[in-house]
Amino acid sequence: MSDEAFEAVVAAVRERVDPEADERERLRAVAEEVIDRAEAAAAALPVETDAVQVGSTARGTWLAGDRDVDVFVRFPPDLPREKLESYGLEVGREVLPDGHEEYAEHPYVVGEFDGFQVDLVPCYRVPDATEIQSAVDRTPFHTRYLDERLDEDLAAEVRAFKQFCKGIGVYGSDLRTRGLSGYLTELLVLAYGGFRETLEAAADWQPPVRLDPADHGRAGFDDPLVVIDPTDPERNVAAVTSATNVARLQHHARAFLADPTVERCVPDDPDPLSAAAVSEHVDRRSTTPVAVRFDAPDLVDDQLYPQLRKSLSGVADELDRRGFDVFRTATWAADGGGDGPDDTSDGDSAGDANPAVLLVELAVAERPRVERHEGPPVHVRQHAEGFYEKYDDEDAYGPFVDGDRYVVERDREFPTARAFLESDALLDVALGVHVEEALADGYDVLVGGEVAELAGEFGVELARYVEPSP
Amino acid sequence: MSDEAFEAVVAAVRERVDPEADERERLRAVAEEVIDRAEAAAAALPVETDAVQVGSTARGTWLAGDRDVDVFVRFPPDLPREKLESYGLEVGREVLPDGHEEYAEHPYVVGEFDGFQVDLVPCYRVPDATEIQSAVDRTPFHTRYLDERLDEDLAAEVRAFKQFCKGIGVYGSDLRTRGLSGYLTELLVLAYGGFRETLEAAADWQPPVRLDPADHGRAGFDDPLVVIDPTDPERNVAAVTSATNVARLQHHARAFLADPTVERCVPDDPDPLSAAAVSEHVDRRSTTPVAVRFDAPDLVDDQLYPQLRKSLSGVADELDRRGFDVFRTATWAADGGGDGPDDTSDGDSAGDANPAVLLVELAVAERPRVERHEGPPVHVRQHAEGFYEKYDDEDAYGPFVDGDRYVVERDREFPTARAFLESDALLDVALGVHVEEALADGYDVLVGGEVAELAGEFGVELARYVEPSP
Numbered sequence: 001m002s003d004e005a006f007e008a009v010v011a012a013v014r015e016r017v018d019p020e021a022d023e024r025e026r027l028r029a030v031a032e033e034v035i036d037r038a039e040a041a042a043a044a045l046p047v048e049t050d051a052v053q054v055g056s057t058a059r060g061t062w063l064a065g066d067r068d069v070d071v072f073v074r075f076p077p078d079l080p081r082e083k084l085e086s087y088g089l090e091v092g093r094e095v096l097p098d099g100h101e102e103y104a105e106h107p108y109v110v111g112e113f114d115g116f117q118v119d120l121v122p123c124y125r126v127p128d129a130t131e132i133q134s135a136v137d138r139t140p141f142h143t144r145y146l147d148e149r150l151d152e153d154l155a156a157e158v159r160a161f162k163q164f165c166k167g168i169g170v171y172g173s174d175l176r177t178r179g180l181s182g183y184l185t186e187l188l189v190l191a192y193g194g195f196r197e198t199l200e201a202a203a204d205w206q207p208p209v210r211l212d213p214a215d216h217g218r219a220g221f222d223d224p225l226v227v228i229d230p231t232d233p234e235r236n237v238a239a240v241t242s243a244t245n246v247a248r249l250q251h252h253a254r255a256f257l258a259d260p261t262v263e264r265c266v267p268d269d270p271d272p273l274s275a276a277a278v279s280e281h282v283d284r285r286s287t288t289p290v291a292v293r294f295d296a297p298d299l300v301d302d303q304l305y306p307q308l309r310k311s312l313s314g315v316a317d318e319l320d321r322r323g324f325d326v327f328r329t330a331t332w333a334a335d336g337g338g339d340g341p342d343d344t345s346d347g348d349s350a351g352d353a354n355p356a357v358l359l360v361e362l363a364v365a366e367r368p369r370v371e372r373h374e375g376p377p378v379h380v381r382q383h384a385e386g387f388y389e390k391y392d393d394e395d396a397y398g399p400f401v402d403g404d405r406y407v408v409e410r411d412r413e414f415p416t417a418r419a420f421l422e423s424d425a426l427l428d429v430a431l432g433v434h435v436e437e438a439l440a441d442g443y444d445v446l447v448g449g450e451v452a453e454l455a456g457e458f459g460v461e462l463a464r465y466v467e468p469s470p
Numbered sequence: 471m472s473d474e475a476f477e478a479v480v481a482a483v484r485e486r487v488d489p490e491a492d493e494r495e496r497l498r499a500v501a502e503e504v505i506d507r508a509e510a511a512a513a514a515l516p517v518e519t520d521a522v523q524v525g526s527t528a529r530g531t532w533l534a535g536d537r538d539v540d541v542f543v544r545f546p547p548d549l550p551r552e553k554l555e556s557y558g559l560e561v562g563r564e565v566l567p568d569g570h571e572e573y574a575e576h577p578y579v580v581g582e583f584d585g586f587q588v589d590l591v592p593c594y595r596v597p598d599a600t601e602i603q604s605a606v607d608r609t610p611f612h613t614r615y616l617d618e619r620l621d622e623d624l625a626a627e628v629r630a631f632k633q634f635c636k637g638i639g640v641y642g643s644d645l646r647t648r649g650l651s652g653y654l655t656e657l658l659v660l661a662y663g664g665f666r667e668t669l670e671a672a673a674d675w676q677p678p679v680r681l682d683p684a685d686h687g688r689a690g691f692d693d694p695l696v697v698i699d700p701t702d703p704e705r706n707v708a709a710v711t712s713a714t715n716v717a718r719l720q721h722h723a724r725a726f727l728a729d730p731t732v733e734r735c736v737p738d739d740p741d742p743l744s745a746a747a748v749s750e751h752v753d754r755r756s757t758t759p760v761a762v763r764f765d766a767p768d769l770v771d772d773q774l775y776p777q778l779r780k781s782l783s784g785v786a787d788e789l790d791r792r793g794f795d796v797f798r799t800a801t802w803a804a805d806g807g808g809d810g811p812d813d814t815s816d817g818d819s820a821g822d823a824n825p826a827v828l829l830v831e832l833a834v835a836e837r838p839r840v841e842r843h844e845g846p847p848v849h850v851r852q853h854a855e856g857f858y859e860k861y862d863d864e865d866a867y868g869p870f871v872d873g874d875r876y877v878v879e880r881d882r883e884f885p886t887a888r889a890f891l892e893s894d895a896l897l898d899v900a901l902g903v904h905v906e907e908a909l910a911d912g913y914d915v916l917v918g919g920e921v922a923e924l925a926g927e928f929g930v931e932l933a934r935y936v937e938p939s940p
Contacts, residue, residue, distance in 0.1 A: 206849050207874065224874065247848035247871045254855065285867075286885070287838040323833070325793070327842065328879075363793070368757040368833050372797065378717035378940075379676050385724065388940075397755075400938035401717045404677065404694065409755070409798075468870035470848075470858075 006196065009260035010160055017159045019064040027057055027069065030116045034071050034095060038120060041094040042073055045087050050074050050125070054143040056182050060155040061146075063162060067116045072140055074125035077133065081106070088122025095120055105134045129231035141231040142183050149190055158186050160195040160265075167265035168252040170245040176305040178242040180249075187213060187227050187237060199253040207246055251470040272459020273466065275452040281466045282449050287327050288365035289451045290319075290417050292426070294443035296333040296356035297434035304333055304356075307432025312358045314430035315421075323371070324417045325363040332357050332461045355457050356438075359465075365417040365447070375399065375406035421445045476666065479730035480630055487629045489534040497527055497539065500586045504541050504565060508590060511564040512543055515557050520544050520595070524613040526652050530625040531616075533632060537586045542610055544595035547603065551576070558592025565590055575604045599701035611701040612653050619660055628656050630665040630735075637735035638722040640715040646775040648712040650719075657683060657697050657707060669723040677716055721940040742929025743936065745922040751936045752919050757797050758835035759921045760789075760887050762896070764913035766803040766826035767904035774803055774826075777902025782828045784900035785891075793841070794887045795833040802827055802931045825927050826908075829935075835887045835917070840867065845876035891915045 019027070031053045038051040055070035056062040073091050075084050085106050092099060092109025096118060099111020108121040124133045129141040150158065162185045165171035173181035180188075191211050192198040207224035210217075217228035221236045224243045229235040256264050273281075282289060292315065296304060308331040316326045333356040375387035378401060387406050391399045397409035414420035422445050427436060446453055455462060489497070501523045508521040525540035526532040543561050545554050555576050562569060562579025566588060569581020578591040594603045599611040620628065632655045635641035643651035650658075661681050662668040677694035680687075687698035691706045694713045699705040726734050743751075752759060762785065766774060778801040786796045803826040845857035848871060857876050861869045867879035884890035892915050897906060916923055925932060 204851065243874045244871050247874045250848050251854075251858070251871060251876075254851070285838055285840045285879075287840065323795070325834075327838065327840075363838050364795075364834050368755055368797065370755045370757065370797075378720050381674065381724070384721075388721070397936070398938055399940065401714050401721060401940045404713045404717045406721075406940075415756075466867070468868050470869065470871045470876070 006257070006260045009262055009265075010195065012262045013160050013163055013265045014156060017063040017163045018156060019062065023064060026114070027062075027116065030114050030118070031057065031069050031071065034069060034113060034118055034120070037095045038071055038073050038091055041091045042087075045090070047076055047079060047083075047087070052140050052143070054139045058143050059146045059150060059186065060152060061150065061158040061162065061182065061186055063159055063166075069113070069116045069118045070121065070139075071118065072121050072123050072136065074123055074140065077124045077126050077131070079124070081133075084122050084124065088120075091122070092120040105136060129229070130234065132232075138229075138231065142229075145230050146183075146186055146190070150186065154189060154194070157195040157198075158189045161185050161189050161198055163265050164195070164199075164252070164256065165249070166267055167263075168248060169267065170241075170248050173240045174305075175240065175302045177245075178240055179245045180241055181237065184227060184237045184241070187211070187230070191227075196257075199257055202249050202253040203257060205246070205250055207243070209246075248470050269460060270463035270467065273455055273463040274459070275455040278452040278455050278462055278466075279449050282451065285361075287361050287363055288417070288448050289359060289361045289446075290365065290421060290448075291360075291446040291451045291454060292358040292421060292439070292443050293446060293454070294356055294435075294438050295353035295441065297438045298353065299434055301333075303434075305331075307435050308333060308356060308358070311429075311431040311435040312360070315358050315426070316360050318425075318429040319360055319362065319417055319420065322414060322417075322420060323367045323412075324365055324420075327361040327363045328465075329361065330359045330461070330465055332359070332458050334457050356435075357454060357458060359451070359454075360417075362417055367412055367415050369411060369415055370397065370409040371412040373408050373410050374402075375408065377404045378406060379404065418445060418447045476727070476730045479732055479735075480665065482732045483630055483633055483735045484626060487533040487633045488626060489532065493534060496584075497532075497586065500584050500588070501527065501539050501541065504539060504583060504588055504590070507565045508541055508543050508561055511561045512557075515560070517546055517549060517553075517557070522610050522613070524609045528613050529616045529620060529656065530622060531620065531628040531632065531652065531656055533629055533636075539583070539586050539588045540591065540609075541588065542591050542593050542606065544593055544610065547594045547596050547601070549594070551603075554592050554594065558590075561592070562590040575606060599699070600704070602702075608699075608701065612699075615700050616653075616656055616660070620656065624659060624664070627665040627668075628659045631655050631659050631668055634665070634669075634722075634726065634735050635719070636737055637733075638718060639737065640711075640719050643710045644775075645710065645772045647715075648710055649715045650711055651707065654697060654707045654711070657681070657700070661697075666727075669727055672719050672723040673727060675716070675720055677713070679716075718940050739930060740933035740937065743925055743933040744929070745925040748922040748925050748932055748936075749919050752921065755831075757831050757833055758887070758918050759829060759831045759916075760835065760891060760918075761830075761916040761921045761924060762828045762891060762909070762913050763916060763924070764826055764905075764908050765823035765911065767908045768823065769904055771803075773904075775801075777905050778803060778826060778828070781899075781901040781905040782830070785828050785896070786830050788895075788899040789830055789832065789887055789890065792884060792887075792890060793837045793882075794835055794890075797831040797833045798935075799831065800829045800931070800935055802829070802928050804927050826905075827924060827928060829921070829924075830887075832887055837882055837885055839881060839885055840879040841882040843878050843880050844872075845869065845878065847874045848876060849874065888915060888917045 035051045035053060042049040051071055051073045053070065054072050055068065057069050073088060075087065089101065089107060089109060096109050096111030096113060099109045101107045102110050108119060110117065110119050121136055123136045126132055126137050129138050132138050162171060162182065165180050165185060170179035172179045188198050189195060191213055192201045208226060210226040212228040214230035216233040219234050223236055223239055224246045225238040225241050227237040229237050252264060312329055312331040316329050320326050334354040376383040378384045384406060388399050391408045394410065399406045399408045414423065427439060431439065505521045505523060512519040521541055521543045523540065524542050525538065527539050543558060545557065559571065559577060559579060566579050566581030566583060569579040571577050572580050578589060580587065580589050591606055593606045596602055596607050599608050602608050632641060632652065635650050635655060640649035642649045658668050659665060661683055662671045678696060680696040682698040684700035686703040689704050693706055693709055694716045695708040695711050697707040699707050722734060782799055782801040786799050790796050804824040846853040848854045854876060858869050861878045864880065869876045869878045884893065890896065897909060901909065
């Protein structure tokens with residue numbers, strides 16, 4: 001790989017993501033106007049406030065075309081929480097009369113302003129990021145920290161790295177993606193000194209990787225990537241980043257350094273898989289996929305996906321425990337609110353019920369009618385005698401002695417995965433509480449070729465599933 | 471359970487196994503005559519010798535109808551081994567002119583004498599059992615030890631316990647049975663004071679059980695039942711007794727104490743299972759038995775069975791490793807020389823090739839075409855890059871990233887247990903060396919209902935297999 005090839009590709013990527021002067025100017029003007037209006041509206045309140053712009057558009061690290069302006073109105077830290085909320089909404093409604101409320105840790109107003117999407121969020125003006133009362137209180141400290149350190153050259157490096165992360169599918173700290181937040185990409189580029197330097201470092205990472213830009217971290221973290229927040233020594237900015245996404249970043253960093261291409265920096269949504277193609281893959285693999293399809297509970301993605309994953313583990317572990325060997329798993333919910341890699345916000349309103357699915361691809365979906373059941377060691381006399389008497393009268397093979405134990409071969413409760421999934425026993429596994437409620441309302445079980453039915457709702461997800469890449 | 475019921479059953483058992491006065495007298499006369507002739511024959515030799523009767527017939531613990539007389543001719547311990555062997559055979563041939571040679575640790579002569587089977591075995595007359603030069607040298611010490619301690623009452627208790635062990639299938643220290651030797655039954659009854667006391671003790675055993683009648687054991691043993699040889703502190707008389715047989719003894723001791731019956735003291739050979747009945751069980755269980763049938767190598771049972779078991783483990787472990795879940799296993803060889811629970815000798819000549827079988831009952835006999843293959847962690851850069859490059863070009867699903875590792879789903883080498891068993895890969899598993907040679911000469915693979923073909927050769931073994939009892 002030559003430096004020239006790398007630089008040429010980076011130049012082409014920057015061509016896409018560096019905002020034009022015109023866009024910068026319009027964004028600056030909108031932010032200024034929103035701040036002025038917010039401060040004016042807040043002036044009528046009986047407390048002292050100020051308004052600050054935060055987020056990537058405040059730090060010059062936004063990607064061309066992003067139209068998000070975040071303005072935080074800061075209130076005194078001794079203001080009761082309910083006052084903060086009512087004052088915050090009052091200011092928000094005045095600045096954005098056509099906006100609507102959303103809810104993260106507390107409610108805030110979102111609305112359009114001159115073609116930009118503006119979030120107007122109340123927070124506490126705490127003296128130090130370690131004294132925050134709500135997660136949003138931390139954001140102004142992040143902006144101040146980066147503002148002092150990111151010049152326009154480094155901001156451009158951040159934009160290239162962000163776009164790279166988007167291209168390879170690891171951008172976004174929401175709990176669906178579990179990738180890198182915008183703030184994390186900024187800290188990494190700042191720590192390593194540039195886009196290329198970040199890739200070179202990541203290519204050689206030996207997780208657990210620990211960075212501590214402010215050299216003040218004390219706590220231990222059990223994550224593959226640890227970046228101590230320079231504004232809060234107790235916080236790992238990469239806490240949400242999964243091991244899989246760390247490994248993906250390493251893989252693509254190496255691949256891009258070896259062969260830089262613009263394509264790697266562009267998200268590549270595959271064509272949805274057709275039902276016929278799904279059937280073909282099922283035949284070719286000769287596994288037995290089983291799917292539980294149900295109405296997704298009405299939750300924001302950041303609540304929904306942890307519940308889906310927990311439920312998927314519960315079902316897969318129980319299938320495995322019952323002898324149905326699990327080959328691979330996945331869980332999907334149809335998009336309810338547009339949460340995805342492009343959206344790194346903490347929350348998002350859910351709409352009407354959307355289909356969700358727990359997919360478990362099984363290597364073994366049928367077991368023999370009999371199962372081996374080991375009893376106590378024969379020498380544990382009381383238990384052993386109880387076991388022997390119980391099964392001696394039952395219609396089972398045995399009891400016989402194997403090693404020091406009694407063993408019987410009795411009828412298996414569920415000889416097929418379908419029988420288990422269609423039974424009430426499904427609701428006894430460890431499920432997310434809202435998923436459990438949703439399943440109690442009813443669900444479909446699809447087995448083998450029947451999963452081709454999912455192509456209508458989850459064609460793209462199925463395409464990614466059957467042709468997995470790093 | 472009343473004492474009377476117990477005593478009545480024991481009386482009925484003793485009726486069967488206590489030798490009549492007539493039988494005792496004939497046996498005594500034969501032994502005396504053999505000893506006299508052996509000493510006369512040995513008198514011509516240029517070394518000092520004596521002849522002694524050993525074994526259960528010497529100790530009064532033989533069961534009525536046993537017609538084995540063991541006479542050992544003892545030679546000075548400094549006699550070279552080849553001289554011992556030639557002198558021993560010389561004496562043997564003179565006493566038993568129509569006898570034949572057999573071979574344990576060294577050759578000896580076996581022949582009929584007045585309706586009894588006489589073994590005439592040469593050994594060294596060592597001063598102490600700890601200084602033996604050959605395992606047979608120990609036997610006269612056992613006889614002397616027991617002779618001094620077993621009166622006729624205790625001998626009768628031993629006979630009852632021996633018959634009980636025969637009845638429940640744990641009698642015999644040969645490597646096919648791995649049960650209790652005659653000497654071990656004698657030591658147990660001596661230690662506990664009687665048949666009933668032995669059963670009561672066994673019913674409450676908490677393995678590992680350790681008895682040391684001479685209170686001189688020093689070595690540690692890793693066996694479930696440890697009975698230190700009173701003539702040799704380094705030897706566990708129960709070393710060969712398997713955990714399964716210890717547990718069986720415990721089970722039947724409890725059952726007999728709770729409900730004494732003569733039936734439990736009588737070996738119960740089931741009727742051979744018909745091919746049709748085998749098929750019926752295969753259907754009912756819905757497992758997939760697979761069998762490898764071959765010509766048993768020409769070995770005595772004490773060599774053959776350890777090899778069969780090792781080979782069975784090798785095959786079963788490899789099937790399991792390849793994803794074919796093992797449900798239960800067995801290995802059998804058709805009787806070549808009558809070795810069995812009735813025969814506790816160390817060796818036995820094999821005849822012509824007999825069929826042998828390694829039977830593995832599988833819960834899973836087919837796997838999907840694809841198998842998961844985990845690569846190195848992505849962060850182990852050199853290995854990871856090598857893995858990725860290798861599989862990126864192959865016709866496999868992936869490589870993709872799961873957790874910190876690369877994973878591919880590639881074609882499985884053997885999608886069915888049959889394909890594996892019929893391939894040369896079978897010979898690569900850990901097999902007994904003679905079994906490996908036998909398999910190299912050819913073998914049949916039977917799958918599922920095809921194992922019904924085994925009913926012709928192994929009908930009784932199959933009957934025990936499908937209706938297992940303790």
